[in-house]
Structures are given as structure tokens and as C-alpha cells.
Amino acid sequence: MGRLVPAVTRAFDILELFLQGDGTLSAPEITRRLQLPRTTTHELVSTLAARNYLVPVPEQPGRYRLGVRTYQLGSRYAEQLDLAAEGRQVAHEVAESCGETVHVALLEDTDVIYVAKVDSTHAVRMVSAAGRRLPAHCTAVGKMLLATLPEAELDERLEGRELVAMTPRSLTDPDVLRAALAEIRILGVALEQQESNPDVSCVAAPVRDRSGAVVAALSISVPVHRWTEDRENELTALAVEGAAELSARLGHRPAAR
Template identity: 35%
Template structure:
């Protein structure tokens, strides 16, 4: 999410600098370098050592270290003392969350999200990938008194949620491997998948069938079915899901529910310009 914003701003800067020479007077070198450092987390991966930052940016190591320290001080980066790596921090996530509220993705697909909730009677979520979590950017609550309680901005893990798994399954393989190489395989319920080999097989199955299922893997007693949303380029940019108690979403209901979620994910994707 933040990466898309940074890429967009970077393109604007490059375009303006090539078409309007007078803009160079406004360049702030240290700010340019700080943005360069942030962008290397987009290009190279979610966790980087200082040597990898230096290799990507070609900055002197002392300069890169000072920039990393200042970005960490402001919460834009977080440092892991165990392996001396850096990753985008909580402030970066908040900036990204603010940016997404200004985008038109939720507004474009909200009517379909409402229809999905009405068709299934269960809480419908729209979520995007951010670092090693997924974040809810819109939701429509189920009318049932017993339902999943969540909120816009809610963050959840990748490996044990329907939206997390379906988004991971559609990342480039290299990106997925890098992300999971340092992933914390926390067990939330007895059904949580914590074995990397078994999880890889789960992702392959998701790619094959087109949807993901959370079988009480994050919260005992709750199930979820999720499908990907594609933009006009065919890239998966978000996921849609329905979630509810296992008393209403039994194993016998999963297949029919999955077809409904897939149907609405296709409609939403078409609204975003995707054509099969």
C-alpha cells in the first residue's frame, strides 16, 4: 500500500524533473535520499540489512546508516535487533492507511460488497496487503446478532486468514519466498498452519481453485472464504471475503459460498477494469 504511494510519487517527481527544469531548485538532497532508501524496501523486499540498502541505493554506508536511524526514530522504519534488519514501521503503515482512504477502490466496489453481504448474510470484507499483514479497508456487517467483530483498519496475519492467504497466493513467487523467509508462524488455534511446506501446498491449492478458506485458523469458531480482486492490468490488488461463525458456515456450505464470493470478486474486478 505505502509502496504504491511511494512509487506513484516517485514517478511524478521524475516526470516533473524532466519536463520542468525550474523544479530542481526545490530539490532537498537529504529528503531525496530518504525517499530513495524507503523505495529500496519496495524494490528489494520487506526486510533489509544496511548492506543491502547500500547495495540498492549506492549511498555511502555512513549516509545510509544516518538515514535509517532517522527513519527509525520517526517510526517509518523498524529495526530487528536480532538479525540487524530493517522493515517499514508503524508510521509507514499509518501513512499508507491514510492514503488508501483517499483512493477510490473502496468507493468503486462498495455496492458489490453490500450485495455480497446481502447474498450471504455474513460480514463482507475488503482487504489489502501491507508488509506482513492484511488490513481491512472496508466492511459491511452481517445483520445477525452473532457475527465477526472487526473494523476498518483492522490488521490480521497472512498465514491464517482467508484474505491473507489469497493475497499471498497471487504474489510473485520470489516475493512470497522473501516475505515468508523471516515470517513468524504463530499458532492462533489448533487449525493454524505453521509448517512452511504445508503452507506452500495450501497456496498452490488456492491458485488452482481460485479462492482461499480460513478453517477456524485465526479464531476458533469462525470461518472465512476469500477471493482476489484484479485491476485493469490483471494484477491482484485486494481481496474480498465473507466471514461468519462455523455454526452457519459449515463444511457443507463452503463450496456454494466460495462460488458466490468468486462471482462477486469477478464483478468487482470488472468494475476496476479487468477483462478476462
């Protein structure tokens, strides 16, 4: 890496401050938070405003907010995002950290389509594959995605559908499935216990885009002989972390608490 330019670093520090709070700041607040000289802050803010990266807040003299130039850059970045490519990278990182199989999938009607898969370092027979379609109600990723649908939309998708069984443990009763989805909404994660593969259990977490909408799910699959309560807790945390990382790559920012 080459030498970092201090003035450019400070300019980015200023811009990143606007990601916090209500998104407006004054020059004195910037000076205080970044411990910069007042003249330096004034010069940097003036430069950023001249290039439309910052704009004055109407009816709030002395305060600034992010300008249209930052939106244009963000929009161009979003246009270039590729869920499959980003998903493969994150899935690879998660798989490296746990040694298990990791999937990223999206929902289409009542099926899931796997857009990324990174195999376990162990020999595991899986029914999934990148590009393959499976019934959503039989998979952790699918149940996670079904659980995020509005009730009316879920009813419409399930109406008249036969819930096929992939294993004896698949959820084939619509009422049982709806009860499971209600629990998933509360927990924020989905579990699959040998429902698509008699030898495998999974945990999945939701992936969101920059609008906050759930667009995919990330799961970790484990052979049942390695599935213990401690392992479940560990992999649940990793799935949530991995889904959050992929969401961040897609431009999602969690709401401030």
C-alpha cells in the same frame, strides 16, 4: 429516466462492439452485427472517427479500432476509482444476498489490511474491522493474496518471519503454508477454517485491476455452526461473483476464452 436518444445509443453500441474479438471492425461488419442501415453505420462511424473515438487501422483499409479518446476517458475513470469505496458497495451487495459478513482486504508485506467490512445480519463476534491489520497467513483473504505472489517474492516476504498463531488451527509451519498456497493457486479460491477466529470459517476470491494484477481479495465469513458443505459451495460461488464484480468496477476485463 429520461428518453434515450437512438443515435447516441447506436453510437455506444458500435463502440462496445470493439470490446470483442481482436478489437478491429469494418463498417460492413458493424452493419451486419447491429442490423443497422448502411447509411446510418457510415454516418455514425464517420462521426466517431472525426472525434477520435475510432481510427483507421494502418495497412488494413476499411477497418477501424478504438481511438485515443476512449483511452483518455478510461484513464480518467481509472484515476477516480477508489478501492475502498467500490469495495464497500460490492461488499454490501454480497452481504445482502447471503446475510453473512463480507470483507475486502489488501496485502501489505505479510499482513492484510481490511479496507471494507459489511457485517452479517446475525450477531457474530469478529476479530476483523475496517482499517485493522491481521497476519495474512491466518485469514482467507490473506492466503488468497499470498498465493498470487511470485515464488521468489513469497520467499522473500516469509524469510525470517515467525508465523504467529491466532488460534490452534492457524498455519504456523512455512512448509504447510506453502502447500496450502499451492492448492489455492490451483483452486482459485482460499478457505480458512477457524484460523483467525475459533468460531468462524471463511472463503475468499481474488480482485484484479484493469492490468489483471491481483490488488485485493473479497471474503465471506460464516460462524462454524452454519458452515456446511452446501453452504460452502454457495458462498464460494458468491465470493467469486462478488470479486469479479469488484474487479470489473476497477476496470478488469477477463481474457477471452
